[in-house]
Amino acid sequence: MSVRVGxxxxxxxxxxxxxxxxxxxxxxxxxxxxxxHADLGGVAAxxxxxxxxxxxxxRAGVIARFSPVMRGVxxxxxxxxxxxxxxxGFQVLAEAGLLPGALLRNRSLRFVCRDVTIRAERADTFxxxxxxxxxxxxxxxxxxEGCYYADxxxxxxxxxxxxxxxxxxxxxxxxxxxxxxxNPNGSLRAIAGVINAAGNVAGLxxxxxxAADALLGSDDxxxxxxxxxxxxxxxxxxxxxxxxxxxxxxxTMTAGTGQ
Amino acid sequence: xxxxIIAARFRFAVNVLPKDGILDxxxxxxxxxxxxxxxxxxxxxxxxRRIELSVDAPDAATxxxxxxxxxxxxxxxxxxxxxxxxxxxxxxxARGEAGG
Numbered sequence: 001m002s003v004r005v006g007x008x009x010x011x012x013x014x015x016x017x018x019x020x021x022x023x024x025x026x027x028x029x030x031x032x033x034x035x036x037h038a039d040l041g042g043v044a045a046x047x048x049x050x051x052x053x054x055x056x057x058x059r060a061g062v063i064a065r066f067s068p069v070m071r072g073v074x075x076x077x078x079x080x081x082x083x084x085x086x087x088x089g090f091q092v093l094a095e096a097g098l099l100p101g102a103l104l105r106n107r108s109l110r111f112v113c114r115d116v117t118i119r120a121e122r123a124d125t126f127x128x129x130x131x132x133x134x135x136x137x138x139x140x141x142x143x144x145e146g147c148y149y150a151d152x153x154x155x156x157x158x159x160x161x162x163x164x165x166x167x168x169x170x171x172x173x174x175x176x177x178x179x180x181x182x183n184p185n186g187s188l189r190a191i192a193g194v195i196n197a198a199g200n201v202a203g204l205x206x207x208x209x210x211a212a213d214a215l216l217g218s219d220d221x222x223x224x225x226x227x228x229x230x231x232x233x234x235x236x237x238x239x240x241x242x243x244x245x246x247x248x249x250x251x252t253m254t255a256g257t258g259q
Numbered sequence: 260x261x262x263x264i265i266a267a268r269f270r271f272a273v274n275v276l277p278k279d280g281i282l283d284x285x286x287x288x289x290x291x292x293x294x295x296x297x298x299x300x301x302x303x304x305x306x307x308r309r310i311e312l313s314v315d316a317p318d319a320a321t322x323x324x325x326x327x328x329x330x331x332x333x334x335x336x337x338x339x340x341x342x343x344x345x346x347x348x349x350x351x352x353a354r355g356e357a358g359g
Contacts, residue, residue, distance in 0.1 A: 059336060066333075095336065102339045109284045149281065149339060186282070 003233040006033040006043035008073070008089070010064050015050035015086065015209060022212035023047065026225040028232065035064070038072035045082035045126075045232035046073055048089025050142070050207060060103060060145045061091030070096055082126050082232055083201045087143055090193070090203030099194055099203050100158060101150035106143070107178065107186025113142040115217065116184050118166045118192045118206055119173065125165065125195055126231035127202045130223050136173060137166075137220040139211035141184050146205040148187035148194075155189055166193035166204050266315050269322040270347035275335045276307035310334055313350065 005028040009016045020030035031043055035053075040046060053064035064070065070092070077083050077098055085093040093099040106112055117136050120128040131137070150158065158164050167190040168176045168183045175190035176182035183190050185205070193204025208221030277283040285306035293301050312329075316322035326344055335342040 058334065062333065062336070102336055104282060104339060105284055107282065107284055109288055147282070151338075 002027055002029040003045075003229060003236050004029045004031050004041075004043045005229065005232055006031045006040055006046040008033045008035065008046065008048050008069055010035045010051065010053035010067065010069075010092075012053045012055055013049050013051035013088070015088075015207065018207075018212075019047055019049040019086065019209040022209035022221065022225050023229065025212055026222060026229045028229045033069055033072075035067045035069045038068040040069075040072045040076055040081075044236035045084070045228055046076060047228075048073070048083070048085040048092050049209070050087035050089060053088055053092060056088070056091075056145075059095065061088060061093075061095040064092045065096040074098065077196075077201050080198065080200050082228065082235060084127060084228055085201075085203035086207055086209065087141075087146075087205055090205055091145065093201060093203045098201050099196055100154055100163070101148055101191075101194060103143075103145050103205070104147040104149050105145050106147055106184070111142075111144040112146070112184045113140065114184070115140050116192075116206055117169050117171075117182065118204075119169045120166055121164050122162055122195075125199060125202065125227075127165065127195070127224050127227050129230060130227040132223075134173075135223075136169060137206075137211075137223065138218040139206045139208055139221050140217075141206045142210075143185070143205055146185035146187065148185075148189075148191040148205075150188070155191075158191075158194060159189070161197065163195050163197065164189070164191055164193075165195045165202055166191070166206070168192050266317055267319075267322075267349045268313050268315050269319055270311065270313050270350045271323070271326045272345040272347055273310045273312070273326060273330050273334050273342055274307060274345060275310070275330075275340050275342045276305050278339055278341050281339050307340070311347070319346065319349065 005023050007016050007020050007030050009032050023030045091103045119136055120131045170176050170182040178186045195202040208224040211218040211221035213219050283305050286304040290304040314322040314325050330342045
């Protein structure tokens, strides 16, 4: 049986169906999680998809942070559950304090919708385990508020602890400067995605689910989604081993009663 | 048995601005448009937002405390923004009853 991966649906989410489709392609059984329910239904991983949750009023992601499902996601993350935020989902995780930093208005003030190139800075995380070392990844961004910001001390900490997960890179594979075209929003230190200290919550601005088939121009996003699904499966297997242990005990008891 | 509660309605504005040193592309865009208007001598433009709201509370200090909490928790992201609360005064005194 395939691994169940939750996709949160906020009012204003608009990448939930694409994300579910791409997750299914990566071998998962996608499960929609409605924003009004805090119960995540025992999924093996949760994805917060792109869109404009609650209209992105006030600040992108901030109102979503107070929804019932985010109480569930916060508890799930605290318990070691795998959580991925894509674009608006990343903004929600940052506003919720589950990931460091903030996503500011793009330096250009324009909504940017085009392909970018990113590089995974680590290959040992739940989101990058299937990505070949040093492999550049091509996928689209589509956002108005994606300029990654944190103060200098936080940025230094992130770099030291290996928590910068993705960077926008130029043709030579070097991190793109804040004014470079390859850095679509002016993110500090070209940061396109980060991961938390515990290694189970990650977010990125580019859309892996929109690069899930060569027909779409790139299937590089599948490397990330397959990583996620493999990681979730490994985690679910750990969980089911425990459940099997429980069943084994029950069977023993039944056998005992039979005798 | 009936306790009489006297409350008032207080009006506040919360002014939220990007923190000093945080990139403010909107402020920069406004600033760069000024020469086109033939205006000179205007600098350091910052663009933020203003939220106005009313709070029912027994007194102004309590009302301001509620607004301060709201500002910290929701209206302002302290990592990137700063806020200032502006009291716009009591707009009405309400007299109600509560009892068992």
